[in-house]
Amino acid sequence: MADYIVESKSRKDLRNLAETLRRFLKLENEPRVPIVELLDVFTQVFEDFNYEIVPDYALPSGVHAETDIRTGHITIKESVYEGACDGEGRDRMTIAHEIGHYFTLSFCGFSLQRNYSHQKVKPYNDPEWQAKCFAGEFMVPHHLTNDMSPDEIVEACGVSYDAASYQYNHRN
Numbered sequence: 001m002a003d004y005i006v007e008s009k010s011r012k013d014l015r016n017l018a019e020t021l022r023r024f025l026k027l028e029n030e031p032r033v034p035i036v037e038l039l040d041v042f043t044q045v046f047e048d049f050n051y052e053i054v055p056d057y058a059l060p061s062g063v064h065a066e067t068d069i070r071t072g073h074i075t076i077k078e079s080v081y082e083g084a085c086d087g088e089g090r091d092r093m094t095i096a097h098e099i100g101h102y103f104t105l106s107f108c109g110f111s112l113q114r115n116y117s118h119q120k121v122k123p124y125n126d127p128e129w130q131a132k133c134f135a136g137e138f139m140v141p142h143h144l145t146n147d148m149s150p151d152e153i154v155e156a157c158g159v160s161y162d163a164a165s166y167q168y169n170h171r172n
C-alpha cells in the first residue's frame with residue numbers, strides 16, 4: 001500500500017520532464033547519461049539537493065538506496081554507488097530512480113499528501129511509479145532510442161536488459 005499520494009502525472013508528462021532536464025543539462029543528444037557525475041552537478045545547481053553514500057549495513061538488505069520524499073534527501077548504499085561508477089546498468093538506474101523522486105516531488109513541487117485512509121492508489125498518483133517512470137525516460141531518451149532494439153538500448157544507454165525492454169515496450 002502506498003503511503004503517499006501525489007498529483008497525477010502520466011508517462012507523457014514524465015517524458016517531457018525528463019527531456020526538459022536533459023536540455024537543461026545539455027544532454028539532449030547524449031544516449032548515455034553520466035548519472036554518477038550528475039549527483040554532484042545537482043548538488044551544486046540545486047540548493048536543496050543532497051545525497052549521501054552509506055555503508056551497505058546502514059540500509060535494509062532489500063533496499064539499494066532511498067529518498068526521504070518529504071525532504072528530498074537521497075541515501076545510496078556504497079556498493080550501489082560503486083556499481084554505478086563501474087557502469088552497472090541496474091545500479092545506474094537505482095540512482096536515476098532516486099533522482100526521479102527529487103525531480104517529481106521536491107523540485108517540481110508536485111503536491112504530496114499522506115494516504116491516511118489507505119485507499120488504493122492509482123499508478124499515476126504513486127510517487128514510486130512516477131520515480132520509476134521518470135528514471136526510465138531519463139536514462140533511455142525516447143527520441144534517441146525510438147528505432148533501437150532492447151540490445152541496442154543496453155549498449156547505447158548503459159541500462160540493464162530488463163530496463164531496456166521495459167522502455168522498448170513503453171515507447172508509445
Ligand SMILES: [Zn+2]
Pocket residue numbers: 067097101127128131
Ligand atoms: Zn523509490
